[in-house]
Amino acid sequence: QQSHQLINLPHQARNSNITNLKHKLFSENHKDVCTGISYCVPYIQCPAHVRNEVKNICKSVTGLEGICCSSGQNHTEPGHKKLHGRHHVVRMNAHTMDLIARHSQEKIHEFQVKESVLLADGYFVFPGSPSYDHFKNFKLMSKTDLSAVLDLASRAMEIALATRDFKNRQGLTNDEIEVGMLEQDLSATPLGVACPPKPKCPVIPVRYRRIDGACNNELNSAWGSGMTPYSRLLPPSYKDGIWMPRLSENGGVPLVSPRLISTTLISDKDVFNYDYTLMVMQFGQFLSHDITQSLEFSFINGSAISCCSLDGRMKLPHQDRHYACMAIDISPNDPFYGRFHQKCMNFVRSVLAPRQDCTLGYAQQMNKITHFIDGSSIYGSTPEQTGKLRNFEKGMLRIFNDFGRSMLPLSEDPDECLSKEQNSACYLSGDSRTNQMISLVALHTIFLREHNRVAYELAKLNPHWNDERIFLEARQIVIAELQVITYKEFLPIVVGNAAMEEFRLSLSQGLDYSYDYDPSVEPSVTNEFASAAFRFGHSTVDGLLKIFGKERMDEMIFLPEIMFQPNRMRKLFFMDELLSTLTTEPLQQVDNNIAEALTRYMFRAGNAFGIDLASLNIQRGRDHGLRPYNDYRELVGLTRIKSFDELNPKLRDKLKSVYESVNDIDLWVGGLLEEKAPESIVGFTFRDIIADQFYRLKKGDRYFFENHPSINPGFFTPEQLQQLRKTSMSRLICDNSDGTLLARQAPNAFKKPGVEGNEFVDCNSMEIPNINLIFWRE
Numbered sequence: 006q007q008s009h010q011l012i013n014l015p016h017q018a019r020n021s022n023i024t025n026l027k028h029k030l031f032s033e034n035h036k037d038v039c040t041g042i043s044y045c046v047p048y049i050q051c052p053a054h055v056r057n058e059v060k061n062i063c064k065s066v067t068g069l070e071g072i073c074c075s076s077g078q079n080h081t082e083p084g085h086k087k088l089h090g091r092h093h094v095v096r097m098n099a100h101t102m103d104l105i106a107r108h109s110q111e112k113i114h115e116f117q118v119k120e121s122v123l124l125a126d127g128y129f130v131f132p133g134s135p136s137y138d139h140f141k142n143f144k145l146m147s148k149t150d151l152s153a154v155l156d157l158a159s160r161a162m163e164i165a166l167a168t169r170d171f172k173n174r175q176g177l178t179n180d181e182i183e184v185g186m187l188e189q190d191l192s193a194t195p196l197g198v199a200c201p202p203k204p205k206c207p208v209i210p211v212r213y214r215r216i217d218g219a220c221n222n223e224l225n226s227a228w229g230s231g232m233t234p235y236s237r238l239l240p241p242s243y244k245d246g247i248w249m250p251r252l253s254e255n256g257g258v259p260l261v262s263p264r265l266i267s268t269t270l271i272s273d274k275d276v277f278n279y280d281y282t283l284m285v286m287q288f289g290q291f292l293s294h295d296i297t298q299s300l301e302f303s304f305i306n307g308s309a310i311s312c313c314s315l316d317g318r319m320k321l322p323h324q325d326r327h328y329a330c331m332a333i334d335i336s337p338n339d340p341f342y343g344r345f346h347q348k349c350m351n352f353v354r355s356v357l358a359p360r361q362d363c364t365l366g367y368a369q370q371m372n373k374i375t376h377f378i379d380g381s382s383i384y385g386s387t388p389e390q391t392g393k394l395r396n397f398e399k400g401m402l403r404i405f406n407d408f409g410r411s412m413l414p415l416s417e418d419p420d421e422c423l424s425k426e427q428n429s430a431c432y433l434s435g436d437s438r439t440n441q442m443i444s445l446v447a448l449h450t451i452f453l454r455e456h457n458r459v460a461y462e463l464a465k466l467n468p469h470w471n472d473e474r475i476f477l478e479a480r481q482i483v484i485a486e487l488q489v490i491t492y493k494e495f496l497p498i499v500v501g502n503a504a505m506e507e508f509r510l511s512l513s514q515g516l517d518y519s520y521d522y523d524p525s526v527e528p529s530v531t532n533e534f535a536s537a538a539f540r541f542g543h544s545t546v547d548g549l550l551k552i553f554g555k556e557r558m559d560e561m562i563f564l565p566e567i568m569f570q571p572n573r574m575r576k577l578f579f580m581d582e583l584l585s586t587l588t589t590e591p592l593q594q595v596d597n598n599i600a601e602a603l604t605r606y607m608f609r610a611g612n613a614f615g616i617d618l619a620s621l622n623i624q625r626g627r628d629h630g631l632r633p634y635n636d637y638r639e640l641v642g643l644t645r646i647k648s649f650d651e652l653n654p655k656l657r658d659k660l661k662s663v664y665e666s667v668n669d670i671d672l673w674v675g676g677l678l679e680e681k682a683p684e685s686i687v688g689f690t691f692r693d694i695i696a697d698q699f700y701r702l703k704k705g706d707r708y709f710f711e712n713h714p715s716i717n718p719g720f721f722t723p724e725q726l727q728q729l730r731k732t733s734m735s736r737l738i739c740d741n742s743d744g745t746l747l748a749r750q751a752p753n754a755f756k757k758p759g760v761e762g763n764e765f766v767d768c769n770s771m772e773i774p775n776i777n778l779i780f781w782r783e
C-alpha cells in the first residue's frame with residue numbers, strides 16, 4: 006500500500022501513537038487522579054476555554070490518558086467560561102428589548118417581502134439542472150414539515166437579527182457573543198416568540214422511543230429530537246460573531262473560493278484500501294442519514310433558491326439575491342467548468358434553529374432529523390412520516406411488491422427521481438435522501454425487509470400482540486441491531502481500537518447490561534462532525550460501481566447515472582449483485598482523491614457537468630461557522646501548525662497557494678489530508694471528533710439498547726441482549742437479500758473477504774450467527 010502522509014504531524018509527534026504524543030507534550034504534569042471538581046476525560050471532551058493553563062494529564066478509568074477537566078463530561082457549553090471568573094452577563098432593559106424586538110420583526114418582514122418578489126420574478130432553481138438535484142437532498146417530505154421548519158427557521162433568524170442589533174448598540178465584541186454572555190432568558194419578553202417549544206413528557210416514561218426523539222433526557226426533553234440545533238465542540242467563527250461567514254486571519258478579506266481549493270488540492274486517483282470493503286462507505290452514508298440532515302433555506306412554497314444567473318455565468322446581483330445566498334465563485338480558468346463558461350455554483354445557506362436556551366446569541370444550524378441512532382432513516386423522524394410508512398397490519402412496514410420481491414414503497418412525488426417513464430421506480434423511506442444513490446437504496450431495502458422479517462416472527466411467537474405492539478417491538482429490535490453494527494463492526498474500523506477504548510465505545514458482552522448512561526451528556530450531533538469530520542466518507546466513494554454477474558463483470562456504472570434514478574433496482578438480479586459489490590470491492594482510501602463522479606459530475610442529471618461536492622463541503626463548513634482546522638488540532642491535543650513548512654512537501658505548496666495563513670485552513674480540508682491515526686482510516690482530528698460523537702450517542706441516549714432497566718425504559722432482558730449482540734451486517738444481508746446470488750458471505754461484511762479469519766461461509770454457518778427471537782415469546 007502507498008504511503009498517504011499528506012499533512013504530517015508536528016515533528017515530535019511523528020512515528021508515535023496518540024498516547025505517546027500526549028505524554029511527550031504534557032508528561033511533566035501527570036496526575037493519576039484529578040482533584041477538586043475536575044474529571045479525567047479525553048481532550049476533546051474538555052472545552053478549550055475551561056482547560057487550565059497548566060494541562061493536567063490524568064489516567065482515565067481505562068488507563069488511557071486524558072485531561073483533568075472542570076466541566077466533567079459536559080463538553081463545550083459556552084456558559085462554562087464563567088468558571089474562570091471571566092464571565093459577566095450582559096442584560097437588556099425592557100425598553101431596549103421592545104425596540105430590538107420590533108426592529109428584528111420589521112427586518113424579517115422585509116425579508117419576506119423580498120422573498121415573494123424573487124419568487125414571482127423566477128429566481129428559483131429550474132428542474133433538470135444539477136443544483137435542482139442537489140436541492141433534493143434538502144427537500145422536505147410534506148407540507149407540514151415545510152411549514153414547521155420554515156417557522157422555526159424564521160424565529161431563529163429573528164433572534165440572530167436581534168443579537169446583531171443588540172451587539173451593535175452595546176458595542177459588544179465577537180468574543181462576547183461567541184462564549185455566550187447573553188444569558189438573559191427571553192421567554193417572558195417580546196422576543197419570547199422565538200423560544201423553542203419544550204416537548205411535554207409523561208411522568209412515567211414510555212417504553213418505546215418517541216419517533217421525534219423527544220423525552221429521552223428527563224431534564225432536557227428536547228435533547229436529541231428532530232428540528233433542534235447541532236451542538237458544538239468549539240464556539241463558532243463568524244465575521245460578526247453571529248452569522249456572517251468568517252474572513253481570512255491576516256487580511257480580514259474573504260477566504261479563497263472553495264472551488265479553487267478543490268481544484269488545487271483534490272484529484273481523482275483510485276487509491277484503494279484493500280483491508281476494507283465498500284460497505285464501510287455505504288453503511289457510513291446510511292448511518293449519517295440516521296443522525297444528521299441540515300436543510301437549505303427555500304422559498305415559502307418549498308422551491309429552491311437560486312443564487313446564480315440561469316446560465317451559471319455570474320452571481321446574481323445583490324438586489325436579486327436571497328439573504329441566504331452564498332454562491333461559490335468559479336474561476337474562468339477552472340480546469341473543468343471553464344469549458345462550460347460556468348462562473349457560479351449555487352449554494353444556499355443552512356436553515357437555523359431556535360437556540361435551546363432561549364437567549365440571544367450566535368446562529369445555530371438545524372438538524373432536521375433525530376440525532377440519536379434510532380432508525381429514523383427507516384421509520385422517519387415525525388409521526389406523520391411514520392404513518393405513511395406503516396401498513397397497520399401485523400406490525401409491518403409498507404412495501405412495494407415487485408413480482409414477489411419486497412421493495413421500498415414507491416414515492417408518490419413525481420419530482421423525486423429523474424426518470425418518469427412507465428415501470429420506473431423511485432422509493433420512499435424514512436429519509437428524504439434515499440434515492441440519491443442506488444446502493445443507499447439497497448441498504449434501505451435490507452433494513453425494511455429486516456423489520457418485516459422480525460415483525461413476522463414476533464407475530465408468530467406472540468399471536469396475542471396487536472399491530473402496534475408488534476411494530477414497536479420490531480422497531481426496537483431493528484434499532485438495537487443498527488446500534489450493534491455501528492459499535493461492534495463499523496466504528497472499530499473507522500476510529501480504531503485505541504479510540505474505542507479511550508472513548509469507551511465498546512459494547513458490553515454476553516448477558517451484561519451497561520450502566521454508561523450519563524444524563525449530563527448532550528447527545529446532539531456536533532456541527533463539526535456533521536459539516537466536516539463525518540464527510541471523510543466522500544473520499545471513500547468509488548466513482549464506478551462494478552457489477553459482477555455469476556461469472557464475469559457485467560457492468561461498470563458511473564455513479565452520476567444512478568443518482569436519483571434507482572430504476573435498476575427493479576432488475577431481477579441487481580440487488581444481490583450490488584450487495585456483492587459492496588461486500589467484496591475495496592474501499593477507497595481517505596485522502597485527497599475524490600471521484601470525479603462527485604467533484605465534477607455529481608447530480609448532473611443528463612447535463613454535461615454537475616456540481617462539486619468538495620466545494621460544497623468547504624462552503625458548508627464556512628456557512629456553519631466552523632473554526633479553522635488548527636483550532637480543532639489543539640482541541641484534540643495536537644500542536645498547532647505554525648507554518649506551511651511543517652506540512653507534507655507534496656501538498657505544502659498547494660496549500661500555501663490557496664491559503665494565506667495556516668490558520669485559515671478549513672476543517673474538512675485539514676482533517677482529510679492529515680496523516681492517519683494508528684489503526685484508523687482517518688487522522689487524529691477527525692478520529693476524535695467522530696469518536697466523541699459516538700460517545701455522545703451512546704452515553705447520552707437513555708434508550709441505548711444495552712442500558713440497564715433502572716435507566717432504559719425500553720430495556721431488553723439479559724437473554725435478549727445476548728442475542729442482539731450477535732447481529733452483523735452479514736447476517737442482515739444473508740436474511741434479506743433476494744437469495745439469487747448470495748448464498749455465501751464473509752462473516753464481517755466490512756472487511757476484506759476470503760482471507761484468513763474472514764473466509765466465505767454458507768449463510769447457514771454458525772460463523773454468521775442468527776438472532777434467536779424465541780426470547781421474545783411472552
Ligand code: HEM
Nearest residue numbers: 286289290293297298299442535539540542543546621625
Ligand atoms: C455515495 C455517494 C455520496 C453522495 C453523492 C453524497 C452527497 C452528499 C451531499 C450532496 C451532501 C450535502 C452537501 C451540502 O450541500 O452540504 C452530503 C452531505 C453529507 N454526507 Fe454525503 N454523499 C455520499 C456519501 C457519503 C458517505 C459515504 C458519507 C459518510 C461515511 C457521507 C457523509 C455525509 C455527511 C455527514 C453529510 C452532512 C449531512 C448533513 O448534516 O446534512 N456521505 N453528501
Ligand SMILES: [Ca+2]
Nearest residue numbers: 295375377381
Ligand atoms: Ca436518528
